[in-house]
Amino acid sequence: MSRELKSLFLLDPGVVYLNHGSFGACPAPVFADYQHWQRELEREPVQFFGARSGPLMAESRAALGKLLNASGDDLVFFANPTTACNMVARSLKLGPGDEVLSTDHAYGAMERTFLFLQKSARFTYTRRAMPLPFTTPAAWVERFLEGVTPATKVIFIDHITSASAVIFPVAEVIRRARAAGIFTIIDGAHAPSQIALDLAALDPDLYIGACHKWLCAPKGSAFLYARREHHKWLMPLVVSWGYLPDAEPGEHNLIDYHEWQGTRDMAPFIATRAAIQFQREHDWDTVRADCHALLRDLRARVQALTELPPLYPDDQADHWYSQMATLPLPEVDLNELRQKLWGEHKIEAPLHRFGEHNVIRISIQGYNTEADADALVAGLKAGLGR
Ligand SMILES: Cc1ncc(COP(=O)(O)O)c(C=O)c1O
Numbered sequence: 001m002s003r004e005l006k007s008l009f010l011l012d013p014g015v016v017y018l019n020h021g022s023f024g025a026c027p028a029p030v031f032a033d034y035q036h037w038q039r040e041l042e043r044e045p046v047q048f049f050g051a052r053s054g055p056l057m058a059e060s061r062a063a064l065g066k067l068l069n070a071s072g073d074d075l076v077f078f079a080n081p082t083t084a085c086n087m088v089a090r091s092l093k094l095g096p097g098d099e100v101l102s103t104d105h106a107y108g109a110m111e112r113t114f115l116f117l118q119k120s121a122r123f124t125y126t127r128r129a130m131p132l133p134f135t136t137p138a139a140w141v142e143r144f145l146e147g148v149t150p151a152t153k154v155i156f157i158d159h160i161t162s163a164s165a166v167i168f169p170v171a172e173v174i175r176r177a178r179a180a181g182i183f184t185i186i187d188g189a190h191a192p193s194q195i196a197l198d199l200a201a202l203d204p205d206l207y208i209g210a211c212h213k214w215l216c217a218p219k220g221s222a223f224l225y226a227r228r229e230h231h232k233w234l235m236p237l238v239v240s241w242g243y244l245p246d247a248e249p250g251e252h253n254l255i256d257y258h259e260w261q262g263t264r265d266m267a268p269f270i271a272t273r274a275a276i277q278f279q280r281e282h283d284w285d286t287v288r289a290d291c292h293a294l295l296r297d298l299r300a301r302v303q304a305l306t307e308l309p310p311l312y313p314d315d316q317a318d319h320w321y322s323q324m325a326t327l328p329l330p331e332v333d334l335n336e337l338r339q340k341l342w343g344e345h346k347i348e349a350p351l352h353r354f355g356e357h358n359v360i361r362i363s364i365q366g367y368n369t370e371a372d373a374d375a376l377v378a379g380l381k382a383g384l385g386r
Contacts, residue, residue, distance in 0.1 A: 005282065006367040016375045018349040020363035021165065021190060021324045024213040026275075033274035034218040037267035049263070056270045057259060063273045064211070064223060068192065070199040074231075075223050076258045077269040081189040082109050084208045084224040087237040087258065088185060089113045092154065094123035099151040103130045103144065104355075105161040105168075110187055114156065124151065131355060132311040137169035137319050145176060154183045159197075159207075160190035163354050165326040165361050166312055167195065167319065174204050189213060189222075193279060194288070194322045199225050206230060212268065214323065214365075217275035220268035226254060238262065282366065291323045291364040298362060298373045302327050305377065305386050311357065323365060329358040330384060337383045345379035 008027045011017050017025070026034070037056075041048040061072035068075075078084040094100070100114055104127045114125040128147040134140055144157075155177050160167050174184045185206045191197050194214035199207060207225040211217035226234060232250035234257070236243065242256030279287075296314060303310060308328040312320035329337070334351045341347040350361045362376070380386075 005287070006369065009367045011367060014346055016345065016347045016349075016372050016379075018347065018362050018364070018368065018372060018376060020365040021162065021213065021361060022350065022363075023219065024210070024216060025365065025367070026212075026216055026218050027278055030216060030271060030274045030278050031218060034267050034271035037270045038265065041265075041267070053266050053270075057266060060270050060273045061223075061255075063276050067276050068197050068199045068209075068225070069201065070225055073255070074228060075225050076254055077272075078208075078222045078224055078258070079220045079268075080212070080222045081187065081208045081210050082113075083237065084222055085110045085113050085187070087234065088206055088208070088224065089117055090237065091233060091235040092183075093233075094121050094153060096122040097151055098123040098153045099149060100125045100154045100156050101128060101147055101152045102126065102156045103128050103158070103168075105130060105158060105164050105166070106156070107158065107162045107187060107189065110156075123153075132164060132357065133309065134166065134312040134320060137172070141169050141172045141176070144173065148180065148182065152182055154185060156185045157187065158190075159186050159188035160194060160322070160324070162190065163326065163352060163359075163361065164311070165190075165321060165324040165363075167321060169319070170204070171202055174202060178203075190324065193284065194324065196285070196288075203227075211272045211275060215272070215275050216278065216365075217272040218268040220265065221272045221275075224258070234258070284366075287366040288323060291366065291368065292318060292321075294368065294370070294373060295321070295323060295325055295362060295364040298364070298376065299325055299327060301373070301377050302360075302362075302380060305380055305384065306330055311359070324361065324363045326354065326359045326361045329360055331358060332384060334358055340383040341379050344382070345375060347376055347379045349376065 009025050010028055010031060011025055061075050065072035065075055118125050128144060157168055159170050170186055177184045184204045186204045188207050188209040190213055192209045192211060192215045205227050209223050211221035212219045231254040236257045238261040240260050240262050242260045244252055306329060311326060311328055338351050352359060
């Protein structure tokens with residue numbers, strides 16, 4: 001949280017950028033590393049693809065594994081969470097009578113994958129209503145798991161949701177699901193680096209994460225983590241050289257099946273190492289804590305302005321949010337407010353309707369400062385006529 005950190009990002013300094021959650025933002029040194037690998041490819045494409053990219057990808061997976069407390073052999077890079085979700089959903093052997101249980105907070109693009117596939121496979125996709133406001137993680141888990149039926153074969157939930165920007169208590173859900181023989185897929189697009197993610201402790205069946213959001217990698221870097229016993233049945237979305245026609249089913253390796261998808265840009269994956277390094281060098285545990293403190297304070301200031309109760313409480317354990325939070329707004333015309341915030345104040349923060357609430361989602365990343373918080377409070381004050 002400093003001007004020095006702000007100056008390392010490529011964002012337009014004229015914009016009050018409070019929307020890291022949508023597409024992340026890449027610091028200049030990480031972006032330079034990304035371009036370096038693109039140039040290395042262009043210098044000698046045959047050597048790059050034939051000899052260098054494989055070890056570089058393995059090093060990047062190992063670095064990611066170290067960050068997330070997982071083996072690099074259980075991680076495979078995908079260009080984005082949407083693609084990883086498509087591969088996973090298409091690999092599941094689901095049919096009539098089976099249910100995928102999710103929530104009404106799931107990200108629309110991921111949800112659509114299941115809605116698309118259920119038409120042909122005829123399983124049921126259930127969006128369990130989890131209405132805001134939330135109180136305690138324990139109450140949340142009980143309400144969610146009351147939705148489990150004998151048909152529930154898969155639980156698909158977010159670790160940190162998009163529109164509502166809330167951390168779901170996934171550890172307990174995973175634990176209880178495993179005890180009940182239910183398979184878990186976690187959409188962790190917003191989790192890596194926004195929270196200290198420990199995959200070994202969580203131990204989900206499958207976990208999808210983005211590196212191009214809170215880890216600040218270049219666009220086009222995401223991953224799937226798969227428990228060892230699931231490697232053999234995850235079918236490649238794109239069949240390529242990694243498929244060995246003469247191998248017995250289950251003999252192939254997770255990386256072979258999914259990593260090589262024909263000629264493509266591997267630079268975002270390789271540069272993910274530089275993103276991890278960048279955050280380590282800049283003491284990201286402290287940055288994350290400072291961002292949370294700024295957001296916590298901003299939440300209180302906006303709440304004082306709107307006089308609306310929060311959608312989830314602050315608590316000592318920081319259960320519900322880290323660097324991104326969704327705050328309720330009064331019943332105003334959101335289009336008008338959006339135009340004012342952007343047109344008059346150059347504030348980039350998403351406004352939308354969530355359930356019964358008008359809301360604003362605020363992201364705080366290391367490049368944000370007190371001045372950004374002040375600008376948002378001033379913009380809302382003017383926009384809401386307070
Ligand atoms: C919760 C969640 N899941 C998945 C995605 C999809 O990410 P991508 O568009 O990079 O595939 C997003 C994107 O914002 C998201 O917020």
